[in-house]
Amino acid sequence: MLVATASQTIGPYWHLIEDVTWADLTRFGAKGNRIVLTGTVTDGAGTPVTDAAIEIWQTSPAASDIFPAFGRCRTDGTGSFRFTTLKPGPGNAPQAPHVAISIFARGLLKALMTRLYFQDEPLNETDPVLSMIEDAARRRTLIAQKVSAAAWHLDIRLQGENETVFMDI
Amino acid sequence: MPTETAPFRPIEAGSQPANDTPSYGSTHLRHPTRLALRIPQTVTETTGPRFTPARFSSTPDLSMTNGKQALGERIIVRGRVADEDNRPVPHTMIEIWQANAAGRYDHPDDRHDAPVDPHFRGGGRVFSDADGWYQFVTIKPGAYPWHNHRNAWRPNHIHYSLFGTGFGQRIITQMYFPGDPLLALDPIYHSVPGQAARERLIAAFDIDITAPDWALGYRFDFILRGRNATPTEQG
Numbered sequence: 001m002l003v004a005t006a007s008q009t010i011g012p013y014w015h016l017i018e019d020v021t022w023a024d025l026t027r028f029g030a031k032g033n034r035i036v037l038t039g040t041v042t043d044g045a046g047t048p049v050t051d052a053a054i055e056i057w058q059t060s061p062a063a064s065d066i067f068p069a070f071g072r073c074r075t076d077g078t079g080s081f082r083f084t085t086l087k088p089g090p091g092n093a094p095q096a097p098h099v100a101i102s103i104f105a106r107g108l109l110k111a112l113m114t115r116l117y118f119q120d121e122p123l124n125e126t127d128p129v130l131s132m133i134e135d136a137a138r139r140r141t142l143i144a145q146k147v148s149a150a151a152w153h154l155d156i157r158l159q160g161e162n163e164t165v166f167m168d169i
Numbered sequence: 170m171p172t173e174t175a176p177f178r179p180i181e182a183g184s185q186p187a188n189d190t191p192s193y194g195s196t197h198l199r200h201p202t203r204l205a206l207r208i209p210q211t212v213t214e215t216t217g218p219r220f221t222p223a224r225f226s227s228t229p230d231l232s233m234t235n236g237k238q239a240l241g242e243r244i245i246v247r248g249r250v251a252d253e254d255n256r257p258v259p260h261t262m263i264e265i266w267q268a269n270a271a272g273r274y275d276h277p278d279d280r281h282d283a284p285v286d287p288h289f290r291g292g293g294r295v296f297s298d299a300d301g302w303y304q305f306v307t308i309k310p311g312a313y314p315w316h317n318h319r320n321a322w323r324p325n326h327i328h329y330s331l332f333g334t335g336f337g338q339r340i341i342t343q344m345y346f347p348g349d350p351l352l353a354l355d356p357i358y359h360s361v362p363g364q365a366a367r368e369r370l371i372a373a374f375d376i377d378i379t380a381p382d383w384a385l386g387y388r389f390d391f392i393l394r395g396r397n398a399t400p401t402e403q404g
Contacts, residue, residue: 002253003181004394006361006370008343009193011328013274016266016292028224044198051278057336059212063219070218092213100213100336107195109186109360111339113205115213129208158199168205169177169214169337 007110012051014104015074023073025056025085030067032086036151037116037144040079041103044159048079052105056083056116058098060091075105087118087150096123096130103156113167116154117143133165141165175396176210177337178253183363192356194317210337215396217336220262220296228293231265231307239289241270241308243384246344246372248304250297250331253395257301263391264330265305266292272311281313306384312351324351324358333393344389345371 021027026034037056041049052075063069073081088097096117103112117124124130124143133139141164144152156164188200208214232239250258268274268291271283275290289308297303312322326343333339345352352358352371361367369392378386 001395002251002255002392003184003366003369004253005340005342005392006366007185007340008328008357008360008370009195010330010341012278013268013276014266014328014330015276016274016290017264017294017330044202047198049199055339057213057218059216068218095211095213098213102336102339104341105199107193107197107199109188109190109193109196109357111341112188112201128211129206132206132208159202163201163203166201166203166205168207169210 009106009109010053010104012106014053018053018072018074020074022071023081023083025068025071025083028066028068030061030064030086032061033089034150035085035087037083037085037099037154038147038151039081039144039154039156041075041081041105041156041158042079046160048077049075049105049158050077050079051075052081052103054081055102055104056085057100057102058085058088060088060097061086062091093123094126094128096121096127098127098129101156103158112158113169114156114164115142115167116152118152119143119146129167137162138165173334174212174215175398176215177335177394178397180394181366184361184366186360186362190356190360193360214337215335217332217334217338220332221260222296225262225294227295229295229305231267231289231291231293231305234288234290237288239269239308240286241289241311243306244309245304245306245378245380245384245386246327246389247302247375247378247386248389248391250301250303250391250393252333252338252393257297258333258393259297259299259301261297261334262294262332263297263303264294265307265327267307267310267327268313270308270311272313283311283313309346317356322351322354324349324355329391331391331393338393340391340393342391343370346387347371347374
């Protein structure tokens, strides 16, 4: 059996492959429940992480010719990212609606994997991944807060107080 | 035979770096301190995005910009994308980025006092073919200083990003060059604990890839995580 290639950091210059349109998953004309996902990334000192690549992948709605179901966005000078996508729906059941997140950055030798869930989804109570996290405060690090009718916000903390729950898959 | 939604096998011990790697200064405030939560792989983890050259154009020659040759040593990089069971990974996208021959990135944050080359941008992408083979042409990147420690220099390297067939296979890595004296001193290279795993990040000079009277050739294979034989539970 072969062994998978080792990961190395994305470094500070990954923007050479950046296409800023990738942050809009509806850019090919996908129709549906269009939402905005915003967030920030901060380090163990609370300093914004300004050179990260945030990637999202969702299986609901399913990927199609007009919906890549995948997006990438840089964190900007304030450590913020912003995606436009379609809201995950019942296609995730019995899991609660969610979006997978990968974080790459200088100082991260391999991706940090996590998930974004949505505030006020009844299935959050029984979601098999959320249910593995006993501490309610830790669980909350994965739940994006609704900031307007079609916008949710999640703060991601790489280290320290309120550190985001990262996943080993 | 693993199906395309079978879960990925666990990571081989020693084959991947830890995010807590003290010799690499940027890790200090960025590595999580809590143990990662091991979750069952669902369809979210076992499937992933698909990219096609029709929508994401292939750029297999980084050595030319607007019909003009970049400065430096032209090289050909060729290899195969396969999984841990040696099954080829066909039609998969490989993103590529690197410094120019002088060790300078065409990036506003790179302040190294080395020239930018107007004919070298340093970003591109290619796709593996039906048997998992890929190839591109570029300029051998130069070494450059960074401020990790006194007199710190990154070895020559090319960055890669691959998606494979599932989000759990996603990998970003760097390819190094054989015989580079800076490898022995580089904390990023040495973040990979296992010597064999580390050395697999070094390309091999290959006379059969070398094009006569034109460019040296290097071989570099990507191995993505293998899948279990049994499919994952749905949901």
